[in-house]
Amino acid sequence: MKNIFHYISILFSMLVILTACKKMDSTYKQFVVPDGIVYPGKANSPVANAGRNRVKISWLRGADPTLTAAKIFWNNFADSVEISIPPTGDTISYTINNLPEKSYLFVIKTYDAKGGVSVPVELFGASYGDVYQSSLLGRPVDAGILYADSIVVKWGGADISNGAYATEVKYTNVSGATQVKRFPVSDGASTITDMKAGITYQYRTVYLPDSLSIDTFYTDYVTSKPFLFSPKNWQIIDFSSQHPGDENLVTNVIDGSPNTRWHAWVGNSNYPHFFTVDMGIVRTITSFTLYRKTDDDRACDTFKLLVSTDNVNWNDLGTFNFNRTINDGQSYEIPAHPAARYFKFIGLSGSQSYIVLGDISAFGF
Numbered sequence: 001m002k003n004i005f006h007y008i009s010i011l012f013s014m015l016v017i018l019t020a021c022k023k024m025d026s027t028y029k030q031f032v033v034p035d036g037i038v039y040p041g042k043a044n045s046p047v048a049n050a051g052r053n054r055v056k057i058s059w060l061r062g063a064d065p066t067l068t069a070a071k072i073f074w075n076n077f078a079d080s081v082e083i084s085i086p087p088t089g090d091t092i093s094y095t096i097n098n099l100p101e102k103s104y105l106f107v108i109k110t111y112d113a114k115g116g117v118s119v120p121v122e123l124f125g126a127s128y129g130d131v132y133q134s135s136l137l138g139r140p141v142d143a144g145i146l147y148a149d150s151i152v153v154k155w156g157g158a159d160i161s162n163g164a165y166a167t168e169v170k171y172t173n174v175s176g177a178t179q180v181k182r183f184p185v186s187d188g189a190s191t192i193t194d195m196k197a198g199i200t201y202q203y204r205t206v207y208l209p210d211s212l213s214i215d216t217f218y219t220d221y222v223t224s225k226p227f228l229f230s231p232k233n234w235q236i237i238d239f240s241s242q243h244p245g246d247e248n249l250v251t252n253v254i255d256g257s258p259n260t261r262w263h264a265w266v267g268n269s270n271y272p273h274f275f276t277v278d279m280g281i282v283r284t285i286t287s288f289t290l291y292r293k294t295d296d297d298r299a300c301d302t303f304k305l306l307v308s309t310d311n312v313n314w315n316d317l318g319t320f321n322f323n324r325t326i327n328d329g330q331s332y333e334i335p336a337h338p339a340a341r342y343f344k345f346i347g348l349s350g351s352q353s354y355i356v357l358g359d360i361s362a363f364g365f
Helices: 002-031 129-134 250-254
Strands: 044-052 055-060 065-073 078-084 091-097 103-112 121-128 141-148 149-153 163-172 176-183 189-192 202-207 227-229 236-237 273-291 299-308 315-321 330-333 339-350 358-365
Touching: 044 103, 055 103, 055 121, 065 091, 078 091, 121 129, 163 189, 176 189, 176 358, 236 250, 236 315, 273 299
Parallel strands: 044 121, 141 227
Antiparallel strands: 044 055, 055 091, 065 078, 065 103, 103 121, 141 149, 149 189, 163 176, 163 202, 227 358, 236 273, 273 330, 273 339, 273 358, 299 315, 299 339
């Protein structure tokens, strides 16, 4: 008897549950979409390319043939643009212009012809403008060296962390045409072989705010300073004396190093001491720099410089003072900027009867 009542209880409970489920189905049936919701294909692999007060947004079209339009939103959906999606093509792109300089969060939604909207896709981007431009530093020139057949520009450090990636040099070539050459910042020195003689060049640094930028930024052009003349092809064609031994040769004074010396003959020479240099080509001279032999104070106190184009007729550039107690090079501007192939140094006075000198350099065009 107990078993009969037990089975009756189970059957009654099952009947109650089935009735409740049927009522629940009827309650939610109105919210169920037959066959489910189908979303249009979303923007695939979107990219934001930074620019000068603009950003280019692009993404892969994908395989959904029903797409007809897209909207790009920014500024928390306060601003947007709608673009058409053509039936063919692999990539969708649009450039948003006139964007104030700052970072942005962009949201892309795609649409089909029935008004269906895709899952939104977010990406970050930035526009750059005057603030970024004002932060750009020009790469300095440590030295410009003029050879007989070329110039070599030795570069200082570039602001790579801020986007510097190249330096441009603008000059006039031997045919009279303006040339612009671009050198990567990885170059410590750059060589130009076709620059017209006797002129300067201009240079500027090229920046990209990031690797995906669609716009290039530039510093202002800077005009080069006078070149250091390479002494590679110089020859000393006349001199007063030199003490025996290779360490004392007069040619040491034009080897580009103040750590070597010209030592006049001790006990067999007196001021004035001189040497004459043939540069091998006519140059416009703007200055000279004189060095004592490093840590040696037996240089001159006063000296004279002369220049010539033919080694016959000489132009006296004046008499100059020299501080023989310091190692630093001492520069002497030549305001007349004479054209010359030859120059003559004449030591006029010093603490000894002989002279010890480190190096002489010439600058110009």
